[in-house]
Amino acid sequence: MTLSSFGLLWLTLICVSTGQILLKLGVGTEKIPVGGSIFKTLGNIMGAMLRPKAVVGFGFYVVGTFIWLLILSRVPLSIAFPMFSMSYFLVVILSATVLKERVDWRFAIIGLILISVGVTCIGLSSPKAGNREQGIGNRREFYHESPKGRKPEIGIRKKTGYAAGTAVRTKLSITTELSSRSMWLRRAVGRDA
Amino acid sequence: MQGNLTPKSFGLIWIAISLGSFGQILLKLGLGHKDLGGGSIVATLTRILTAMANPYVLGGLALYVISTFFWILVLSRVRLSVAYPLISMSYFLVVVLSALVLHERVNWLYAIAGLAFISGGVSFIGLGLGRAREREGK
Numbered sequence: 059m060t061l062s063s064f065g066l067l068w069l070t071l072i073c074v075s076t077g078q079i080l081l082k083l084g085v086g087t088e089k090i091p092v093g094g095s096i097f098k099t100l101g102n103i104m105g106a107m108l109r110p111k112a113v114v115g116f117g118f119y120v121v122g123t124f125i126w127l128l129i130l131s132r133v134p135l136s137i138a139f140p141m142f143s144m145s146y147f148l149v150v151i152l153s154a155t156v157l158k159e160r161v162d163w164r165f166a167i168i169g170l171i172l173i174s175v176g177v178t179c180i181g182l183s184s185p186k187a188g189n190r191e192q193g194i195g196n197r198r199e200f201y202h203e204s205p206k207g208r209k210p211e212i213g214i215r216k217k218t219g220y221a222a223g224t225a226v227r228t229k230l231s232i233t234t235e236l237s238s239r240s241m242w243l244r245r246a247v248g249r250d251a
Numbered sequence: 252m253q254g255n256l257t258p259k260s261f262g263l264i265w266i267a268i269s270l271g272s273f274g275q276i277l278l279k280l281g282l283g284h285k286d287l288g289g290g291s292i293v294a295t296l297t298r299i300l301t302a303m304a305n306p307y308v309l310g311g312l313a314l315y316v317i318s319t320f321f322w323i324l325v326l327s328r329v330r331l332s333v334a335y336p337l338i339s340m341s342y343f344l345v346v347v348l349s350a351l352v353l354h355e356r357v358n359w360l361y362a363i364a365g366l367a368f369i370s371g372g373v374s375f376i377g378l379g380l381g382r383a384r385e386r387e388g389k
Contacts, residue, residue, distance in 0.1 A: 136349035165379025176368030183361030
């Protein structure tokens, strides 16, 4: 999880939560009848979604889904999905302020604190930044990432445990090694000393 | 009392949770590991739309929509203080499925601690909303 993915996640959360609030405003307090057959209920739900604010809300939802797909293409699902629980921050605050719903704040605040602690744990479990995150944890990625002409270093993979990171890290270490060597050369020549 | 958990609504909740979780797994399966971002916004959007043509991604989105309908059904039957703790089960399910199906590496110590805190938090929020609503007499 990099900072930019985290920013994108908040963008999705804002889109989805705004969408929710607009849906709620659009549908209003008028209850959607859910009795009868499941198809009748489905029709009633669809009908309620055609109200103007609900349509805009649904639009926000679609945009949020697009960004979510972008995030999923970069971040492991086991990290990204639990982070989605941060949406409760926006849902609670927006329901209280915009929808003027009554919120029991003692419960809400304890709940939000617990969620933050949980999300922090999930964030800490995310492998360290510096390796390309989208491939982490997937064995297939390792072979995609390995530089041409090099055998996938299975031994290293087993040792470090990070499939994708290994190849990238190997690449990085070669680069740093080269650049430090050129530094050393330059120093030896006496330019940068 | 209305809003209590009946076997039928419990079943509906589990259907909603599993459909939603499998939907996410399908999305991730379909997207693979190619970064959709980069370049201009138009380029990114085009890449996202192209990725959506993938059958797994389409299937995932469909499951997501169907699970939303089940959630609406559930929320019209069950009290929030009961529904929310059960909603948080989907976080557990998604993480377990990511490990099993997607072979993602999961740091279980942090993951279980994090998920426990998250589901506790979500449950608390559900309890709070439920209590406020009951006081209003709705």
